[in-house]
Amino acid sequence: MLITFEGIDGCGKSSQAKLTADRLREQGFECLLVREPGGTELSEHIRTLLLDAKHHAPLAAEAELLLFAASRAQLVRETIEPALARNAIVICDRFTDSTIAYQGYGRGLPLAYIRSINDLATGGLVPDLTFLIDVPLELAIRRRKGMGDDRMESEGKLFFSHVVQGYMALGQKHPDRIHVIDGTDSMEDIHHTITRLVEYELGNDLRHAHRMLDQPRRAGSVSGLPATGDYHYDFESIAESLTT
Numbered sequence: 001m002l003i004t005f006e007g008i009d010g011c012g013k014s015s016q017a018k019l020t021a022d023r024l025r026e027q028g029f030e031c032l033l034v035r036e037p038g039g040t041e042l043s044e045h046i047r048t049l050l051l052d053a054k055h056h057a058p059l060a061a062e063a064e065l066l067l068f069a070a071s072r073a074q075l076v077r078e079t080i081e082p083a084l085a086r087n088a089i090v091i092c093d094r095f096t097d098s099t100i101a102y103q104g105y106g107r108g109l110p111l112a113y114i115r116s117i118n119d120l121a122t123g124g125l126v127p128d129l130t131f132l133i134d135v136p137l138e139l140a141i142r143r144r145k146g147m148g149d150d151r152m153e154s155e156g157k158l159f160f161s162h163v164v165q166g167y168m169a170l171g172q173k174h175p176d177r178i179h180v181i182d183g184t185d186s187m188e189d190i191h192h193t194i195t196r197l198v199e200y201e202l203g204n205d206l207r208h209a210h211r212m213l214d215q216p217r218r219a220g221s222v223s224g225l226p227a228t229g230d231y232h233y234d235f236e237s238i239a240e241s242l243t244t
């Protein structure tokens with residue numbers, strides 16, 4: 001399962017991502033926490049290029065988009081896909097929605113390009129669950145006081161108001177995946193809300209797994225399923241074999 005955290009700078013993504021990862025690990029799940037841009041050696045180099053505020057020449061918006069995409073492509077292939085393949089839970093601090101919100105709505109790059117580039121970078125991987133932490137811009141700025149601004153964070157208020165619009169549009173477009181969380185609540189209350197939603201999703205996942213495993217047993221004769229041993233739950237091919 002892939003869980004992502006989204007929202008403007010200072011909304012509380014990293015705090016909540018860590019609390020969620022810690023909780024899932026306490027419960028015995030293998031849980032990988034990664035951040036974007038970053039999460040692999042190459043992606044961390046790209047992060048430095050992207051967020052270093054001391055660039056001499058301004059970074060072109062198109063170059064910025066493609067660097068974020070390069071970082072993501074490496075992260076997905078090198079880290080996220082292998083973790084998902086062994087059934088680990090992956091938590092990602094920012095993912096594709098950030099690109100739509102920042103490079104699309106913020107910078108004004110065409111959304112159609114961004115969607116294609118996101119698709120290429122992720123190989124079509126879409127989060128199962130996304131928490132969009134919503135806070136007023138002023139509160140986010142107050143929370144970030146003293147943390148030092150990186151290159152993106154030093155953008156003006158107008159840029160961020162466009163980013164917020166982008167996030168809200170995404171929330172409306174994908175209501176099943178994206179949960180808009182009131183980020184003005186206390187850290188504990190937000191964590192509680194997120195935990196409830198994660199556990200609900202995990203429950204659905206387990207119910208789904210049981211359904212898929214029960215049906216072939218009831219049907220008794222589904223070809224291609226190993227009887228015992230090192231069982232790889234390939235749900236897609238199981239589902240396919242049930243419907244054909």
Ligand SMILES: Nc1ncnc2c1ncn2[C@@H]1O[C@H](COP(=O)(O)OP(=O)(O)OP(=O)(O)O)[C@@H](O)[C@H]1O
Pocket residue numbers: 007008009010011012013014015016143144183184185186187188190
């Ligand atoms: N619900 C909350 N109430 C009060 N303070 C909070 C809350 N959530 C986070 N903070 C504080 O706000 C600051 C920013 O939080 P955090 O680093 O988690 O945000 P972020 O979204 O990851 O920011 P960035 O996008 O810059 O990485 C931290 O000092 C954190 O302790």
Ligand SMILES: [Mg+2]
Pocket residue numbers: 013014015093
């Ligand atoms: Mg953070």
